[in-house]
Amino acid sequence: MVNNWHRLRKRIHLICFLIFVALPFFNIVRFDIPRERFYFAGFELWINEFAIVFFTMMFLMFLGVVASIFYGRVYCGYLCPQMIFSEASLWLEARLQKLVAKRQISKILARALFYAGVAAASVVLAFVFVAYFVEPRDLLHRLLTLDIRTAGGISGAAVTIVTFLDFTVVRLKFCTTVCPYGYLQGLLGDGNTLLVHYRDESHTCIECKKCVRLCPMGIDIRKSPFQVECIHCAECIDACDEILAKMKKPGLIHYAWGEKGPLARDRRQPWDAKRVIVMIILACYAGGLFTALAMRRAVLVRVAPDRTTMYRLGADGRVYNKFRYTLANRGGKQAAVVFSLQQLPGARLEMESNPVSLTAGASKAGEFEISAPRGAQRELVTHFSILTSTAPDQDTETIPMTFLAPAGSQ
Numbered sequence: 001m002v003n004n005w006h007r008l009r010k011r012i013h014l015i016c017f018l019i020f021v022a023l024p025f026f027n028i029v030r031f032d033i034p035r036e037r038f039y040f041a042g043f044e045l046w047i048n049e050f051a052i053v054f055f056t057m058m059f060l061m062f063l064g065v066v067a068s069i070f071y072g073r074v075y076c077g078y079l080c081p082q083m084i085f086s087e088a089s090l091w092l093e094a095r096l097q098k099l100v101a102k103r104q105i106s107k108i109l110a111r112a113l114f115y116a117g118v119a120a121a122s123v124v125l126a127f128v129f130v131a132y133f134v135e136p137r138d139l140l141h142r143l144l145t146l147d148i149r150t151a152g153g154i155s156g157a158a159v160t161i162v163t164f165l166d167f168t169v170v171r172l173k174f175c176t177t178v179c180p181y182g183y184l185q186g187l188l189g190d191g192n193t194l195l196v197h198y199r200d201e202s203h204t205c206i207e208c209k210k211c212v213r214l215c216p217m218g219i220d221i222r223k224s225p226f227q228v229e230c231i232h233c234a235e236c237i238d239a240c241d242e243i244l245a246k247m248k249k250p251g252l253i254h255y256a257w258g259e260k261g262p263l264a265r266d267r268r269q270p271w272d273a274k275r276v277i278v279m280i281i282l283a284c285y286a287g288g289l290f291t292a293l294a295m296r297r298a299v300l301v302r303v304a305p306d307r308t309t310m311y312r313l314g315a316d317g318r319v320y321n322k323f324r325y326t327l328a329n330r331g332g333k334q335a336a337v338v339f340s341l342q343q344l345p346g347a348r349l350e351m352e353s354n355p356v357s358l359t360a361g362a363s364k365a366g367e368f369e370i371s372a373p374r375g376a377q378r379e380l381v382t383h384f385s386i387l388t389s390t391a392p393d394q395d396t397e398t399i400p401m402t403f404l405a406p407a408g409s410q
């Protein structure tokens, strides 16, 4: 079938663009730098939630590695935003040049329309990009007030200018100069990695060079399947299929599993020990991430003894120990934490307020004392527990603690 890869690629580009826009707006993946939050799959993670942030990063990074080992540079041709928007900019330029060639518009008007179109697109793209790091409504407010004084506003303006220059001047040159992924791919790929390969055992090539003319990277795939410029976009496959179909012959360029491996259309990815191992590692990171998310508590409770003084003897004859608490409500709703004591007979919690209420996203630190009758402790150090119960999640936690009393009280 002729032109199928091109059509598929353009559809995937559209889906990727929609995903690129949706990710920050629906908090699927977003780093909120001002608020020090990381959003992943709808979870609001605090930067100090190390295990989850670590597993998320490792999982996403390793997913990229696995995709490269299996499918080579397919990411570049099908999913990369730089490629998608560079091609869109080239498409716009080509359309306007066609209008100039037909004398429907002047060269100057075509240039002006091109720059105006890319400028408008740059504002939108820069907005979406910065929304990965700044809350979108806050960012919109900064954009509408033309804020170029705050960090968010300055970043938005700078990214807009860089985007404009990127899609008017740099475009696909980025892939072969600045982007390290193409070079990294050389290290990750092996004899079973997907690549675009020219095979002409029966010397059918008619030297039409259509594959070269339509290659967005301007290379000749017939020279080698390992050219660093090749982004595996398959435009050359479509070109050759189309030209040779007119002679009722099959195309000479194909997706293949390695230089000597079978064609991708004939066989699925060949598996080997390396692929099994990387899939196991990926599954481990996915498992770690899933476990860390499942064990996550919406309200973080930390209690630690304040040992600047070991204990205090009250006028009421009781022994007092001081403790500090830190609470962080990482959930999306109001919460309240109730403190209580276990295994410390006759003890009382001396707190300003119990329960302690917390609005969504808020942190609170405070201190309290626990008093126990002097002489009630059989030991200098008594082990007991502080229980916390969080509403509305009904999440309980038992925190082991020690109570100190003067030796004479034994």
Ligand code: SF4
Binding pocket: 198, 204, 205, 206, 207, 208, 209, 210, 211, 212, 222, 239, 240, 241, 243, 244, 252, 253
């Ligand atoms: S499009 Fe096919 S036939 Fe034409 S030059 Fe390229 S490989 Fe040869």
Ligand code: SF4
Binding pocket: 196, 214, 215, 216, 217, 218, 219, 220, 221, 229, 230, 231, 232, 233, 234, 235, 236, 237
């Ligand atoms: S050689 Fe073919 S697959 Fe590689 S970039 Fe050019 S058109 Fe795309």
